[in-house]
Amino acid sequence: MKLDILVLAVHPDDAELGCSGTIMRHIAEGKKVGIVDFTRGELGTRGTAETRDQEAADSAKILGLHARENLRFRDGFFQNDEAHQLEVVKMIRKYQPEIVLSNALHDRHPDHGRAGDLSETSCFLSGLPKVETSLDGIVQEAWRPRLVFQYIQDRYIKPDIIVDITPYMEAKIKSIQAFKTQFFNAEVAGGPATYISSPEFFESVIGRAREFGKAIGTTYGEGFTSRKLLGTDNLFQLR
Structure with a gap:
């Protein structure tokens, strides 16, 4: 399956937070979006790798993802x-995304x-092309995403672009709350x-x-950074 946007996230719940x-705005606009988590978050103080697996699956349903998988890299190492x-x-070659969203380039974690x-x-x-890979016995073709953005996580980083997510803020909260072992939930006994x-x-x-939304004249927003300078064909499409 070719995706329009591939989100790369080191921990299950990073994509939800960031x-x-x-994700939901672009899915609503007809784009195909998936997440590849690098680890199962097994070093987390609360919960287990197994509970994080289930929580990630529950969140994927809320988000309406077209794909989600986990590379099972060693958390922390x-x-x-x-x-x-x-x-x-x-x-990246499997899903051939036009855009990749990834973790912040520096953060608390x-x-x-x-x-x-x-x-x-x-x-x-x-x-x-000379970097050779194969998946399930099939040689893969080279593919480079057109754009790579980093979502902003715990530490404040001045964004290069902000996306209006106002219509999807309630669902964003629900996708985060799907990780019941990780975040505050008055109805769930924690650790x-x-x-x-x-x-x-x-x-x-x-x-x-709210802060990012205010910056672009809306209620809620999500910020992203880019190492590449961004361009537009029409200044009137910018806020």
Whole structure:
């Protein structure tokens, strides 16, 4: 299946926190969108790899994804090296996306920046015909996404572009809440308190969306960065 947008996320729930509104907006517009999670989040203090698997599947239904899979890299210890790059290249060539959304290039969690760099490197390598990969015994053709954006995560980063997600904010919250073991939920008994399990963290996610929305004259937004300069054919299409 060819996707229009492929989201690369190091942990299940990263995509939900960073760009789920953007995902749903584009699916509603007829685009095909999928997520490839790098790890199962097995080092998380709360929950298990198995519960995260189920939560990711539950969230995928809320988002309306066309595909979601997990590379099962080692949480916390994967590297931006050849072995991991080739596995990500296989996914890029499998889905042939026009646009890739990936983790922030630097953030509070060291996995995020490392995954952002791994995604960016892999997108470049995927376009090189002499980088040979095969999947299920079939040799893959080179493919390079047209655009690569990074969604903004815990730390504030000034975005290069903001997407209006106002109609999808309620569903974004539901997709995050699908990860019942990870985030605050008054109806679910939790485990040890963590940085992301507090009500305040959840409110900060909503606050960030409000901040980005305000910047473009709407209620809620999601911000993205780009290492590539962006262009347009019509200045009147910009907010």
